[in-house]
Amino acid sequence: MAYCALADITATIPEQTVTNLTDDSGTGEADQGKVTAAIADADAEIDSYCAARYTVPFSPVPAVIRKCSVDVSVYNLYSRCAESIPDSRKERYKNAIELLKNIAKGVVTLGEVPSPATNPESAGRPEITSSTRLFTRDTMKDL
Numbered sequence: 001m002a003y004c005a006l007a008d009i010t011a012t013i014p015e016q017t018v019t020n021l022t023d024d025s026g027t028g029e030a031d032q033g034k035v036t037a038a039i040a041d042a043d044a045e046i047d048s049y050c051a052a053r054y055t056v057p058f059s060p061v062p063a064v065i066r067k068c069s070v071d072v073s074v075y076n077l078y079s080r081c082a083e084s085i086p087d088s089r090k091e092r093y094k095n096a097i098e099l100l101k102n103i104a105k106g107v108v109t110l111g112e113v114p115s116p117a118t119n120p121e122s123a124g125r126p127e128i129t130s131s132t133r134l135f136t137r138d139t140m141k142d143l
Contacts, residue, residue, distance in 0.1 A: 003042070003043045003065055008066065018077065022034040038076035045097075046069060062111065064099070
């Protein structure tokens with residue numbers, strides 16, 4: 001499940017701008033595949049930061065994550081074809097990444113979102129358990 005959709009993006013920038021940024025073949029319409037790819041890249045970037053503190057992908061998507069997804073997706077759309085990205089888009093991208101870094105550090109929380117059940121450093125590694133030791137320094141002391 002994507003964290004934002006084309007409708008979220010067109011609520012932030014004009015639909016004509018989305019068309020200009022994605023219509024490489026000159027059809028006059030936004031290329032949904034390119035928009036989907038920009039959103040997927042943004043969501044992967046968001047997950048890479050948030051996985052340190054939360055179980056990802058998010059479901060339901062917190063509003064702040066949706067906003068970050070829109071800002072990073074729009075930046076991705078501009079960066080794929082525009083030689084100069086507008087300063088406002090650069091600033092929003094920079095702010096979104098800073099927010100994600102703070103979420104990863106635990107400075108900012110997302111509220112009631114489940115945290116990972118396992119330590120991310122040990123995820124996917126085998127867990128080793130054993131029974132109590134029979135021979136210890138204490139039990140072998142008087143022998």
